[in-house]
Amino acid sequence: MSGSGTLHPGDPEAGAPDPGAPGPAAPDPGALPGGPQAPSPDTVPAQGVTAHSGLQALASAPISIAAFAADGTLRFANAELLRQLDLPPETDLVGRGLADMLQLCAFRGFLGAGDPEELAREALALDRAQPLRRTVRARDGRWFDLVSEPLPDGGFASYATDVSQHRRGVLDAEARAAALEMAVRHQDTGLGLYDATHRLVRHNDGYERTLGLQPGTLRSGMTLAEVHRVMLEHHAYDPLVRNSVDERGRLDRTRPHEEVRPLPDGRAVRNSSRPLPSGGFLVTVEDVTALRRAEDEARHRAATLRGVVAALPYGICVYDANQRLTMVNEAYQSILRGAELTVGEHLIDVCRRREAAGEYPPGVTAEQIYRQQFEVGPPRLRKRADGTMLSVRSARLPDGGLLIVVADLTALHIAEATAKQRADLLQAMIDNTPYGICLFGADHRLVARNELAVHMMGLPPGMVGPGLELNELRALQHAAGGFGQGPEADALLQLRSAMDLSQPQHFLVTRADGRKIDVHSAPTPDGGFVRTYTDVTEEHRIRGEIERARRGAEDANSAKTRFLATMSHELRTPLNAVIGFSEALLADEQTAGQGREFSAAILEAGRHLLSLIDDILQVAQVGSGELPVETRALHLPSVLESAVRLVRTSAQEAQVDVVLEPPPDTLPRAQAEERRLRQVLLNLLSNAVKFTPAGGAVHLSAAALPDGGVEVTVTDTGIGIEPAQLHRAFEPFVQLETTHDRRYGGSGLGLYLARAFARAMGGELTLESARGAGTTARLRLAAATPNPEPTA
Structure with a gap:
């Protein structure tokens, strides 16, 4: 509904009013058609011609108008009211009470959805002595702007205007923006849009998550430097982040840039920057450490942009058959403030005056505007010099006059422009993301997509557009060979x-x-879904090459293991003969002098070589995964004493003290195999003695661990190992003394086999050392597993 305030003779096109401008008083509702005091046309005095013309204009107005007397009785209703209530044109409503009319409107769905009785009671309770305005949606889907204005005699006038067309335009723009917003929000890829001044304009939650920040940390308007400072603070000024921020702060954002950077938490992030035509740039950040799971872990959030369009005030002006202004209301004068009308002006004079004042756009003449006033049809839009957007609508009156209705659509125009700008920004973000994106609605029809998605579908760009149904899209892909050929494709x-x-x-x-x-x-809350496409061709190629390389390495290692095992067995047979014959020669009393000396040397060398071959055979067993171990709950003190006795002779020859620290009485049993454990201890003690200079010492001790296990420690005062070389000490056939005059012999298998045996028993062996500060070997054994013996 439209109209407010005292009715005045008016104008067609526009001008804001002077609120204090004088004008003729509104007609008395008792004198309206149908009222008890309505005079006949023959008795209307000359002074009443203007008022009578005004009533004719109101009766033909394209908005519904109803006037009520102070007692709530309807005194006037125009034809538009009957049309809006879907009543026959001949229906006579004059004389009905306000409660009866509200009941009629409620049951016709004019007051909105809900209980008609309750809606009518709520409307009846309103204070009609005050101006009222609201916008409602009828049950048939139409939107109406309702206005109630008090009249001087204690009654009131009511106006209703159909604003459905404008409301649909706003809702369509909001829906498009919401669809694009939803597509961006549901991306795990981080997107940050910056303007030409390097200020953050838009970003999604993925932008913050990928940077390691909590969603909500960043806000629009922050500068790029402020975003970098937040990252530094969050990561406690980690050197990795500091270097990355320093380099990114020096980038030329007018050029595309892409890099992969590590984060302190071990993730790798791909950071891309692409310039935009507006002078800004789009930053894309992607966690590439879990690319294949990114879409599964994505959480989709829906954001619905809702807005309320303010109640639109409408202005009314009326020209008589001679095209002179006879009436204009206050709303018209307010809307076109600065271009107000004066009763009695001719329409062409109004148009020329406004042309001279610059009211019309450049190139638009007064004569063109004058002719437009007589074009009855859809509303015409015009933008004033002050930026106000007007909707102008004309209607011919039965007496040859002209009715013009003006609405201020500035708020609606701004809302549409804002929604379009937001939609364009979101579309730019989607178009610049490195993934194909398609958003489908609840009806499985395409709502939005980027060109990369069409390319990854294997279809030409022109084939895929909004509105395409999913099964239709699949049919296009099938026809293009996207599912293969023949029955398998079907x-x-x-x-x-x-x-x-x-x-x-x-x-x-x-x-x-x-x-x-x-x-x-992934589904969206509205019943639709988002589909993303990622080209992983290069990833699959690299993965295949890695798999082939792994299989080749395993085959080579297996061949090496088989060779070592075979050669070890082959060498043992002749060595056993050599050892046997040398032992026989030493046992023969006739062997004397150099013969006995040579036999002893052969026996010693043969036994050493046999020990080396045994070690190589064990290495082969470790490499093949066939190292047999049978563990049990083992009492350690006796094993420790036995190991010390076995190395004491060689330690005395090297002038090194071997000390066994007395184990505590509460030392628990450990889960181990005695033979393997003794071999591990012998290897550790022999190594310690070998690399400890004369006069040094080796200490062997054992202690309980908090988890019930046992830690055996071998500590020496030897030459030590560089910390950077510790990891190589456990490699087979490696000697850390690499000079040609190496002072210490050995095959380099002792520590390798010791760790292998320890792990086979469920334990772990580690080294701690420094050059010139000795070495500490820590053997951690698991707690013994209870295994009670059966009793009779």
Whole structure:
């Protein structure tokens, strides 16, 4: 409904009013058609011609008008009111009470959805002595602007205007913006849009998560430097982040840039920067450490942009058959403030005056505006010099006059421009993301997509557009060979058509050109779903090469292990003969002099070589995974004493003290195999004695661990090892003394076998050392497993 305040003779096109401008008083509701005091046309005095013309204008107005007397009786209703209530044109409403009229409007759905009785009671309770305005939606979907204005005699006038067309325009713009907003919000890829001054304009939650920040940390308007400072503070000024921020702060954002950077938490982030035509740039950040799981872990959030369009005030002006202004209301004068009307002005004079004042756009003449006033049809839009957007609508009156209705659509225009700008920004973000994106509605029709998605589908760009149904899209892909050829392609098409899109979906597609496309589908709260496409061709190629290299390395290692095992067995047979014959010669009393000396040397060398071959055989067993171990709950003190006795002779020859620290009485049993444990201890003690200069000492001790296990420690005062070389000490056939005059012999298998035996028993062996400060070997054994012996 439209109209407010005292009715004045008016104008067609526009001008804001002077609130204090004088004008003729509004007609008395008792004198309106149908009222008890309404005079006949023959008795209307000359002074009443203007008022009578005004009533004719109101009766033909394109907005509904109803006037009520002080007692609540309807005194006037125009034809538009009957049309809006869907009543026959001949229906006579004059004389009905306000309660009866509100009941009629409520049951016709004019007051909105809900209980008609309750809606009518609520409307009846309103204070009609005050101006009222609100916007309602009728049950048939139409939107109406309702206005109630008090009249001087204690009654009031009511106006209703159909604003459905404007409301649909706003809702369509909001829906498009919401769809694009939803597509961006549901991306795990971080997107940050910066303007030409390097200030953050838009970003999604993925932008903060990928940078390691909590969602909500960043806000629009922050400068790039402020974003970098927040990252530094969050990561406690870690050197990795500091270096990354320093380099990114020096980037030329007018050029594309891409890099992969590590974060302190071990993740790797791909950071891309692309300039935009507006002078700003789009930053894309992606966690590439878990690319294949990114879409499955994505959480989709929906954001619905809702707005309320303020109640629109409407202005009314009326020209008589001679095109002179006879009436204008206060709303018209307010809307066109600065271009107000004066009763009695001619329409062409109004148009010329406004042309001279610069009211019309450049190139638009007064004569053109004058002719437009007589064009009855859809509303005409015009923008004033002050930026106000007007909707102008004309209607011819039965007496040859002209009615013009003006509405201020500035708020609606700004809302549409803002929604379009937001939609354009979101579309720019989608178009610049490195992934293909398609958003489908609840009806499985395409709402939005970027060109990269069409390319990854294997279809030409012109084939895929908004409104395309999912099964139609699949049919296009099938025809283009996207599912393969023959019966297999038909079966794959049926399988995809049977997918439950209300649940997350993930599958890999191989295109006809060999590309591997990773496809993720995730539902959205409105019943639709978002589908993303990622080209993983290079990733699959690299993975294949790595797998082939791994198999080759395993085959080579297996061949080496088989060779060592075979050669060890082959060498043992002749060595046993050499050792046997040398022992026989030493046992023969006739062997004397150099013969006995040579036999002893042969026996010693043979036994050493046999020990080395045994070590190599054990290395082969470790490499093949066939190292036999049978562990049990073992009492350690006796094993420790036995190991010390076995190395004491060689230690005395090297002038090194070997000391066994008395184990505590509460030392628990450990889960181990006695033979393997003794071999580990002998290797550790022999190594310690070998690398400890004369006069040094080796200490062997044992202590309980908090978890019930046991730690055996071998500490020496020897030459030590560089910390950077400790990891090589456990490699087979490695001697850390690499000079040609190496002072210490050995095969380099002792520590390797010791760690292998320790791990086979469920334990762990580690080293702590420094050059010139000795070495400490820590053997941690698991707690003994209870295994009670059966009793009779």
